[in-house]
Structures are given as C-alpha cells and as structure tokens.
Amino acid sequence: MRIRLELVLTDIGGALIRALGLIERRGHRIESCHAECVEDIPGRQRVQVTVNTHERSPEVLARQLLRLYDVLAVDLFALSEISIEQVPRVVAVSPSRSLGIGDVKTANSGEVRTANG
Amino acid sequence: MNGAQVLLKALEDAGVDTIFGYPGGAIMPVYDALVDSPITHILCRHEQGAALAADGYARVTGQPGICMATSGPGATNLITGIANAYLDSVPLLAITGQVATPVMGTDAFQEVDIFGITLPVVKHSFILKDADQIQQTVQQALRIAQEGRPGPVLIDLPKDMALADASYQALAAEVPAGEPPNLPPQSLLVAEQLLKSAKKPVAYVGGGVGMARCETNLRHFITRLGLPTVATLKGLGALPSNSPWFLGMLGMHGNPAANFAVQESDLLICIGARFDDRATGKLDGFAPAAKVIHIDIDGAEVSKLRTADACLIGRMRSALEHLSEVGVPDIGPWRDRCLEWVRQHRPRYDYPGDDIYAPHLLRRLSERFGSDTYISCDVGQHQMWVAQHCLFDHPSRHLSSGGLGTMGYGLPAAIGAQLARPEQTVVVVSGDGSIMMNLQEMATLMRYRLPVKIVVLDNAALGMVRQWQELFFDHRYSEVDLSDNPDFARLAESFGLQSKSIQYADEIDAGLAFLESSSGPCLLHVKIDPQANVWPLVPPGCSNDHMMEQPK
Numbered sequence: 001m002r003i004r005l006e007l008v009l010t011d012i013g014g015a016l017i018r019a020l021g022l023i024e025r026r027g028h029r030i031e032s033c034h035a036e037c038v039e040d041i042p043g044r045q046r047v048q049v050t051v052n053t054h055e056r057s058p059e060v061l062a063r064q065l066l067r068l069y070d071v072l073a074v075d076l077f078a079l080s081e082i083s084i085e086q087v088p089r090v091v092a093v094s095p096s097r098s099l100g101i102g103d104v105k106t107a108n109s110g111e112v113r114t115a116n117g
Numbered sequence: 118m119n120g121a122q123v124l125l126k127a128l129e130d131a132g133v134d135t136i137f138g139y140p141g142g143a144i145m146p147v148y149d150a151l152v153d154s155p156i157t158h159i160l161c162r163h164e165q166g167a168a169l170a171a172d173g174y175a176r177v178t179g180q181p182g183i184c185m186a187t188s189g190p191g192a193t194n195l196i197t198g199i200a201n202a203y204l205d206s207v208p209l210l211a212i213t214g215q216v217a218t219p220v221m222g223t224d225a226f227q228e229v230d231i232f233g234i235t236l237p238v239v240k241h242s243f244i245l246k247d248a249d250q251i252q253q254t255v256q257q258a259l260r261i262a263q264e265g266r267p268g269p270v271l272i273d274l275p276k277d278m279a280l281a282d283a284s285y286q287a288l289a290a291e292v293p294a295g296e297p298p299n300l301p302p303q304s305l306l307v308a309e310q311l312l313k314s315a316k317k318p319v320a321y322v323g324g325g326v327g328m329a330r331c332e333t334n335l336r337h338f339i340t341r342l343g344l345p346t347v348a349t350l351k352g353l354g355a356l357p358s359n360s361p362w363f364l365g366m367l368g369m370h371g372n373p374a375a376n377f378a379v380q381e382s383d384l385l386i387c388i389g390a391r392f393d394d395r396a397t398g399k400l401d402g403f404a405p406a407a408k409v410i411h412i413d414i415d416g417a418e419v420s421k422l423r424t425a426d427a428c429l430i431g432r433m434r435s436a437l438e439h440l441s442e443v444g445v446p447d448i449g450p451w452r453d454r455c456l457e458w459v460r461q462h463r464p465r466y467d468y469p470g471d472d473i474y475a476p477h478l479l480r481r482l483s484e485r486f487g488s489d490t491y492i493s494c495d496v497g498q499h500q501m502w503v504a505q506h507c508l509f510d511h512p513s514r515h516l517s518s519g520g521l522g523t524m525g526y527g528l529p530a531a532i533g534a535q536l537a538r539p540e541q542t543v544v545v546v547s548g549d550g551s552i553m554m555n556l557q558e559m560a561t562l563m564r565y566r567l568p569v570k571i572v573v574l575d576n577a578a579l580g581m582v583r584q585w586q587e588l589f590f591d592h593r594y595s596e597v598d599l600s601d602n603p604d605f606a607r608l609a610e611s612f613g614l615q616s617k618s619i620q621y622a623d624e625i626d627a628g629l630a631f632l633e634s635s636s637g638p639c640l641l642h643v644k645i646d647p648q649a650n651v652w653p654l655v656p657p658g659c660s661n662d663h664m665m666e667q668p669k
Contacts, residue, residue: 013244014232014233014236017233017236018236021236021237022237025237057421059420060417060420060421063416063417064417066416066417067266067415067417068241069240069261
C-alpha cells in the first residue's frame with residue numbers, strides 16, 4: 001500500500017532524521033520526501049513523505065510517529081488507483097502539544113481517527 | 118554557576134540522589150562539580166555496568182535511573198544499557214560528555230555522534246548547544262523519561278557548554294504530563310460486551326501493569342471476575358505466583374497450562390503487554406479463536422501485531438476499575454478446566470542422579486528467601502528457570518532483561534536494586550556465560566559493600582545456545598563449550614567476596630545456608646548437569662500448542 005504522510009515537526013536538529021529513520025526501521029520504504037520550514041510559523045517544519053508500507057499498518061505507523069516528541073501532527077493519505085478524495089483520510093495529532101497551525105484538527109486522545117469519525 | 122554545576126543542581130532539585138557513571142575527558146567538568154554536590158555517584162567499572170545499574174535502580178524505585186559517561190567510547194559503552202531500557206520501557210537518563218562545540222564534526226579525539234547512534238533506541242534525546250538551556254533540558258528529559266510509556270532519554274553535553282556560565286533559576290520541576298487520555302467510551306462499551314459474552318476468557322498480563330503501578334487494581338479485577346490469568350516474563354509478580362487464578366508464564370518456555378488456556382480462549386484481555394514473539398509463538402496461530410481487548414497507554418502497541426476488537430488506550434487504572442464492575446457469565450467450567458491443566462503440569466523436582474537440578478535449587482532458594490526478595494537474572498537457561506520456578510509477589514522483585522535479552526544484565530542491575538533497597542535481600546542468578554560479561558562489577562560490590570548474593574549456575578557451556586544446537590541444528594555444537602571457565606569461587610575471592618562451590622544435590626542446603634549467613638557480597642558457584650535443558654519449549658515457527666516437553 002502506498003501512502004502519503006504529511007508531518008509537522010519541531011524545527012530542531014535531529015527531528016527530521018528521527019522521523020524518517022523510524023519510518024524505515026519499522027519496515028516501510030520511503031519513495032520520496034520533501035521538507036521545508038513553515039514560513040509563517042517559526043520553529044515548525046512541514047514534511048511530505050511518500051511511503052510504501054508493504055503489508056504493515058499505516059495507522060500503526062502514524063501512531064509510532066506520534067510517539068516522537070518532535071512530531072506534532074501526522075496526516076495520512078492513502079494513495080491508490082482511485083483518486084485521493086475517494087479513499088479514507090485519517091488525521092492524527094499529538095496530544096497536549098501546541099501546533100500553532102490553524103488548519104489541522106486536534107484529536108484530544110492522540111488516536112488516529114478517520115476524517116468522518 | 119557553570120553548565121556542569123547547573124546540570125547537577127537541576128538533577129538535585131528534581132530529587133535525584135544517585136548517579137551511576139564513569140569519568141573521562143569530556144565529562145570532567147561534571148565530575149568536578151560532583152565534588153561539591155550532595156548527589157551520590159556510584160563508580161561502576163564499565164559504562165555498560167553503570168547504565169544497567171541505573172536500569173535496575175529505576176525498575177525498583179519507579180524513578181528515572183541516571184547514568185553518565187564521557188564522550189566516544191564512554192558513550193558507546195552506554196548503548197547496550199540504553200537499548201535495554203528502551204526495549205523494556207525503563208525510565209533512564211543517560212548523560213554523555215561531548216567534545217566542545219567548535220570541534221564537533223571534525224573527528225576530534227573521543228568524538229562520536231552519540232546523538233545519531235542512539236536515535237533508534239531512545240525515547241528522546243538532546244544535544245545542548247546553549248548553556249542557558251541546561252536546566253530546562255534536564256527537567257524536560259526527566260519528565261519525558263517518566264511520562265506515558267517510560268523510556269530512556271539522552272543528554273549530550275559538549276565540554277564547552279559544561280564550562281560556560283549558565284543561568285539557573287528556581288523553577289518548579291516539570292511533572293510528567295498529566296493524566297493519560299481518557300478511555301474512549303465506545304471502546305469501553307465494546308469491551309463490556311465482549312466480557313459479558315465470553316465463555317473462555319483469559320487475562321494476559323504484561324510489564325505495563327507494574328510500570329503503571331496498577332497491581333492492586335489488576336488483582337481486584339482478576340479476583341472479582343475470577344479470570345484465569347497468564348503473564349509474560351515482565352508481567353510475573355503482577356499477580357502473586359501463588360494466586361489461585363494464576364496459570365503461569367505463557368510463551369516459548371511457558372507453563373503448558375498457560376499456553377493451553379490462551380490457545381483455547383475466546384477472549385484475551387491483554388493488559389500492558391505487546392504480543393511479542395516470545396509470548397505468542399507463531400503469531401497467526403496465537404489464540405486463534407479469541408477476540409481481543411487491549412489495554413495499554415501506548416497507542417502504537419495496540420493492533421500493531423494483533424488486531425484488537427476493543428482498544429482501550431489510556432489509563433490502565435480506569436480501565437481495570439471500569440471492567441471490574443462488569444458482570445460476567447458463569448465461567449466455572451472453563452476455570453475448572455484451566456486449573457486442571459495447572460494440576461496436570463505442575464513442575465517436578467524429583468530429578469534422578471546426584472547432580473544439582475537447577476530448577477530444584479531455584480525453587481528452594483525462592484522459598485527460603487521469600488517472595489519479596491529481589492531476584493536479578495542474566496540471560497539464558499537460568500533466566501527461564503527463574504521465571505518458571507521462582508515465586509514473585511510483585512513485578513519489581515523480578516529484574517530480567519526481557520526485550521533486549523542482555524547477557525551481563527544481572528549483576529549491575531542487582532547493584533542498582535540493592536542501592537535502591539538497602540534493607541532488602543537482592544540475589545543475582547547468573548550463568549557461567551553471562552557472569553563473565555560484567556564480572557568487573559564485583560569490584561563495585563566491594564567498593565560500596567553491597568551485600569548482593571550471586572548464584573552462578575555453571576554448566577560449562579552457553580546453555581541455551583547449546584540446547585538449540587542440540588534440538589534444531591542436529592547436535593552440531595558450535596562455539597558453546599565453556600569448559601575452560603575460570604574458577605569462579607576463587608575469582609570472586611580475588612575481588613574480596615566470600616564464596617563457596619557446590620556440585621551435588623545433597624549440598625544444596627549448605628549452599629543456601631551459606632548465602633543466607635553471608636553478611637556481605639558473596640558468590641555461590643553451582644555446578645549443574647551440562648546436559649540439562651529448559652522445558653517445555655515451543656519450537657521456532659510453531660504455535661504455542663505445539664510444546665516440546667521434557668523427555669521421560
């Protein structure tokens with residue numbers, strides 16, 4: 001299964017490599033990656049990663065990423081033969097962490113959830 | 118104050134009173150500041166010993182263990198201990214010296230990128246590049262190590278930061294992030310329904326119960342519902358070994374009663390466990406008919422390996438309290454069936470011959486010293502015999518390297534435990550392979566006069582590897598012969614320990630009496646049958662109902 005992860009990280013040394021390293025160590029393959037500082041919010045970095053999860057659960061991967069202290073939010077999109085709009089979207093945001101980003105919803109339990117639930 | 122002084126003051130303010138470590142070049146400013154600090158430093162004889170001693174201290178106290186080393190090899194020697202804490206979710210703070218910031222990245226003397234090397238085995242890590250951040254970083258690190266699922270945190274401290282002027286102010290200590298998230302009501306409802314409809318439920322208890330300090334809640338829950346209960350290696354003691362509901366350890370070397378019950382169950386209530394491969398055997402054959410309620414503080418563990426039907430991510434205490442109030446149908450026949458399995462598979466200690474049967478000795482030791490004794494293990498056959506035959510009434514009494522399986526863990530962990538609980542009896546059970554891995558810590562025992570009692574079970578081999586070569590590699594023994602071991606009793610005496618050797622079954626009483634009567638550190642060297650194996654055994658790749666039993 002191919003997915004796209006959109007991460008919001010604390011822009012601090014080691015945060016990016018920590019997140020990418022976790023994705024690979026947990027048995028997923030990174031196909032592409034793009035990272036940039038969030039211009040209007042100092043101290044935040046936005047990262048897009050395309051990942052082949054093979055047989056492993058992307059939801060578990062999202063929760064593993066959320067355990068990292070520098071990962072503030074994880075958006076997860078399924079990429080498949082059908083269009084992105086037709087597949088479930090899950091949103092996950094780390095609990096108790098101030099994002100400073102208005103367009104990401106906060107899940108108070110920290111659990112991965114579907115957009116409609 | 119300089120950075121090193123601020124570092125120690127921040128630790129002191131957080132309640133830290135003991136650090137395990139070893140000095141060296143880059144960490145020298147901190148050791149200089151230690152001279153004026155009320156914190157006690159325990160000088161171990163190898164940085165790995167320091168990290169594992171801090172691990173043992175943390176497991177016993179529930180507070181972060183602190184270890185410290187210099188840059189380069191000092192830091193890399195900590196790694197096994199850090200990884201051990203990561204795999205077993207132990208709160209640990211590792212502090213490493215680092216070369217000064219202007220030369221970082223230039224391959225300076227004793228420079229390694231310990232921040233990068235340890236990324237996969239820490240919960241979080243910091244490199245301090247601003248001396249004014251030292252106090253806050255220490256507070257953060259201690260909080261992170263403890264909150265949620267505990268784990269190790271690393272602070273890498275460059276030498277120039279340790280020497281620089283640093284600000285210090287009276288700050289309130291950071292407390293671990295409040296309460297874990299509330300349990301999802303819908304999942305609680307599902308769990309209730311699963312419990313109410315179960316006919317063959319089994320509670321599957323892991324190390325998370327002890328870490329959450331939920332033993333009392335667990336015992337109430339189990340007793341109230343009358344649930345047959347199995348435990349992982351790290352879950353031993355959460356329910357007392359002599360509880361009528363306890364079926365034993367499950368998994369590769371588990372009790373047949375525990376494995377049979379799990380395999381036949383229709384509902385597994387997984388409480389602070391993670392479906393690891395030593396517990397489950399072949400995963401897709403594990404408890405094939407069971408629904409799963411999974412209670413854990415770490416959402417990343419739920420449905421990682423086995424999909425849960427009810428995911429209770431959050432406060433274990435609340436989950437257990439809530440589920441204790443659920444009425445369950447009569448499971449008397451199922452309970453009787455489980456207890457009959459227990460009766461059928463009680464361990465036997467009537468070993469033929471004059472040799473010492475290690476399980477017999479360990480059972481006798483456990484009965485003699487009592488279930489509140491701290492027993493610290495190494496890794497191998499003896500580790501499994503301890504798990505199978507010793508009695509525990511609290512998870513903190515059993516110190517065992519479960520996730521990483523670190524040979525050499527037992528002695529340093531016992532040092533940490535004894536320092537944490539000076540009035541309690543602490544016993545190391547080791548093997549002739551494992552004891553050699555951190556033998557130098559006998560010097561630490563003597564230096565601090567710690568009355569740790571060491572039992573070395575000596576089969577002149579790497580017993581567990583030998584057992585697997587015998588059973589699964591057609592008796593092709595490769596590099597497992599340790600018949601050239603040193604004389605362990607004399608070796609211990611050379612460090613200053615009292616020692617005694619025994620090798621026949623009729624010497625067991627004298628051996629245990631020696632341990633009991635020794636007031637200082639001592640070592641009992643026990644020669645055992647080199648052919649003895651650990652039974653039962655689930656062969657690799659098999660499910661837990663395919664257990665190899667001891668040949669008649």
